[in-house]
Amino acid sequence: MEAHIIEWLNLSVRWLHMITGIAWIGASFYFIFLENNLNRSKNLREELTGNLWAVHGGGFYYLEKYKHSPEKIPKDLHWFKWEAYFTGLSGFTLLCIVYYYNANAYMIDPSVMALTSLQAIGIGIGSIIISWIIYDLMCKSPMVKQQKLFALFGFLLLVGLTYGLTHLLSARAAYIHIGAIIGIIMVLNVFFVIIPSQKIMVASAMKGEIADPSYGQKALMRSIHNNYMTLPVLFIMISNHFPSTFGHKNSWLVLAGLMLAGAAIRHWFNLRGKKISNYWLLPFAIVLLIGLVIYTKPENKLIDQQNTNAVTDMQAMQIINKHCISCHAAKPTSTIFAQAPKGLMLEDFETIKANKDKIKAQSVNAQIMPLGNSTKMTDSERQVLGAWINRL
Ligand code: HEC
Structure with missing residues (x-):
C-alpha cells in the first residue's frame, strides 16, 4: 500500500x-x-x-x-x-x-x-x-x-x-x-x-x-x-x-x-x-x-572472451532470478515497489528474450541494474548474461 x-x-x-x-x-x-x-x-x-x-x-x-x-504603473502588472x-x-x-x-x-x-x-x-x-x-x-x-x-x-x-x-x-x-x-x-x-x-x-x-x-x-x-x-x-x-x-x-x-x-x-x-x-x-x-x-559505445571486449556458446539458458535464468525478479515481477518481493518498475517483468523466457537489448543496456553495458546493485551482482555474472544475450 x-x-x-x-x-x-x-x-x-x-x-x-x-x-x-x-x-x-x-x-x-x-x-x-x-x-x-x-x-x-x-x-x-x-x-x-x-x-x-x-x-x-x-x-x-x-x-x-x-x-x-511608464508614468503610471498599472494595477494589473504581471510578474511571472x-x-x-x-x-x-x-x-x-x-x-x-x-x-x-x-x-x-x-x-x-x-x-x-x-x-x-x-x-x-x-x-x-x-x-x-x-x-x-x-x-x-x-x-x-x-x-x-x-x-x-x-x-x-x-x-x-x-x-x-x-x-x-x-x-x-x-x-x-x-x-x-x-x-x-x-x-x-x-x-x-x-x-x-x-x-x-x-x-x-x-x-x-x-x-x-x-x-x-x-x-x-x-x-x-x-x-x-x-x-x-x-x-x-x-x-x-x-x-x-x-x-x-x-x-x-x-x-x-x-x-x-x-x-x-x-x-x-x-x-x-x-x-x-x-x-x-x-x-x-x-x-x-x-x-x-x-x-x-x-x-559511450559499449565495450564488448570482456564478453567476447567468454565462450558465448558455453553459457546455458539455465545459467542466465538463474542470474536473472537472483538479481532481477525481486523487483521485476508481477508481485515484487522488494518493499519499495508495488508493481514491476516500468511494467518490466522478467519472470519468463519469452519476455526476457523480447527485452534482451534493454537488459543488456542496463545491466551489462552500463551497470545501473540491479538498482543500486542491491543484490551485489558481480562483474562475471554481468559478462555471462551479456554473452548469453549475444547468443540469442
Ligand atoms: C531494487 C529493484 C530493482 C532490481 C533488483 C532490478 N531493477 Fe531494473 N529497474 C528498477 C527500477 C526502479 C527501474 C526504473 C528506473 C527508472 O525510473 O528509469 C528499472 C528499470 C529497468 C529497465 C528499464 C526498463 C525500461 O523500459 O526503461 C531494465 C531493462 C531493467 N530495469 C533491467 C533489470 C535487470 C536486468 C535486473 C537484474 C539484473 C534489474 N533490472 C534489477 C528496479 C530494479
Missing part, C-alpha cells in the same frame, strides 16, 4: 513539476524572443524602446516595451514568478519522494561508496546549499564583469562537482543532483535577485523616481545566466532514460560534454536572435555530441 501511495505522489508531483517547468521556461524563451525581435526603429513613440506585432491562436497581438518605467517557485518546490519535493525516501536504493551504490542513507542525503542537500553560496559569491565578485572568465570558472566548478558527486553517490543520484543544483540556482536567482530588483524598480516608479539602474542590470545578468542553464538542466532531467550517459564508467565526463554542448547551442541561438552570425559554435556542439556517441 505504501509503495502504491508513493507511486501516486510521484506521479502527481512530477506532473505538476513538468507543467510549471514548461510554463516557466516557455515564458523565459518567449521574453528572449521578444527582446530579439522588437521593432526598435520604425514609427515609435518617444517613450518606447520597441514594439511587436504577432498573430497567434486566431488573433492579432500588439506589444510595446518602454524605455523607462509563481511558475519558477512552483517548479522549484515541486522539483525538491520530487527529489525527496524519489531519491531521499528510498535513499538506499536510489542514492547509494556500494561499489562507489558505502554510505548510510543519512550521509547520502546530507551530501545531496549539502551540495545544493554550498553550490548556491559559491555561485552567489561569484556573482557579487568583480569576476562577474568578465563574462568569459565567469563562464569558464563556473563550468569548471560544475564539472568538479559532477566528478565529486559521481564518486560519492550512485551515478543516477549524482546526475539528478547536478540538475537540482542548476535548477535551484535558477529559482533562487528569481527569488533573491530578479523579483526583489523588480520590486525596487516598481516602487521607485510609483514615487515618480527613476530607480538605480544597477538593480535592473543585476536582474538582467541573473536572467541571462538562467537562460544558459536551461538546455543543460533539461537534459539532466531526462537523463535517467539514457543508461549510456549516467551508466558510463566516466559518467562525469559524459555529463560535462553534454552540458557544454547544451550551453553552446543556447549561445548560438542567442547570437542568432541578435542577428550575429557565428560559424563555429553549432558545428562544435555537433562534433562534441558525435564524439560522445563514440565515447
Whole structure:
C-alpha cells in the first residue's frame, strides 16, 4: 500500500513539476524572443524602446516595451514568478519522494561508496546549499564583469562537482543532483535577485523616481545566466532514460560534454536572435555530441572472451532470478515497489528474450541494474548474461 501511495505522489508531483517547468521556461524563451525581435526603429513613440506585432491562436497581438518605467504603473502588472517557485518546490519535493525516501536504493551504490542513507542525503542537500553560496559569491565578485572568465570558472566548478558527486553517490543520484543544483540556482536567482530588483524598480516608479539602474542590470545578468542553464538542466532531467550517459564508467565526463554542448547551442541561438552570425559554435556542439556517441559505445571486449556458446539458458535464468525478479515481477518481493518498475517483468523466457537489448543496456553495458546493485551482482555474472544475450 505504501509503495502504491508513493507511486501516486510521484506521479502527481512530477506532473505538476513538468507543467510549471514548461510554463516557466516557455515564458523565459518567449521574453528572449521578444527582446530579439522588437521593432526598435520604425514609427515609435518617444517613450518606447520597441514594439511587436504577432498573430497567434486566431488573433492579432500588439506589444510595446518602454524605455523607462511608464508614468503610471498599472494595477494589473504581471510578474511571472509563481511558475519558477512552483517548479522549484515541486522539483525538491520530487527529489525527496524519489531519491531521499528510498535513499538506499536510489542514492547509494556500494561499489562507489558505502554510505548510510543519512550521509547520502546530507551530501545531496549539502551540495545544493554550498553550490548556491559559491555561485552567489561569484556573482557579487568583480569576476562577474568578465563574462568569459565567469563562464569558464563556473563550468569548471560544475564539472568538479559532477566528478565529486559521481564518486560519492550512485551515478543516477549524482546526475539528478547536478540538475537540482542548476535548477535551484535558477529559482533562487528569481527569488533573491530578479523579483526583489523588480520590486525596487516598481516602487521607485510609483514615487515618480527613476530607480538605480544597477538593480535592473543585476536582474538582467541573473536572467541571462538562467537562460544558459536551461538546455543543460533539461537534459539532466531526462537523463535517467539514457543508461549510456549516467551508466558510463566516466559518467562525469559524459555529463560535462553534454552540458557544454547544451550551453553552446543556447549561445548560438542567442547570437542568432541578435542577428550575429557565428560559424563555429553549432558545428562544435555537433562534433562534441558525435564524439560522445563514440565515447559511450559499449565495450564488448570482456564478453567476447567468454565462450558465448558455453553459457546455458539455465545459467542466465538463474542470474536473472537472483538479481532481477525481486523487483521485476508481477508481485515484487522488494518493499519499495508495488508493481514491476516500468511494467518490466522478467519472470519468463519469452519476455526476457523480447527485452534482451534493454537488459543488456542496463545491466551489462552500463551497470545501473540491479538498482543500486542491491543484490551485489558481480562483474562475471554481468559478462555471462551479456554473452548469453549475444547468443540469442
Ligand atoms: C531494487 C529493484 C530493482 C532490481 C533488483 C532490478 N531493477 Fe531494473 N529497474 C528498477 C527500477 C526502479 C527501474 C526504473 C528506473 C527508472 O525510473 O528509469 C528499472 C528499470 C529497468 C529497465 C528499464 C526498463 C525500461 O523500459 O526503461 C531494465 C531493462 C531493467 N530495469 C533491467 C533489470 C535487470 C536486468 C535486473 C537484474 C539484473 C534489474 N533490472 C534489477 C528496479 C530494479
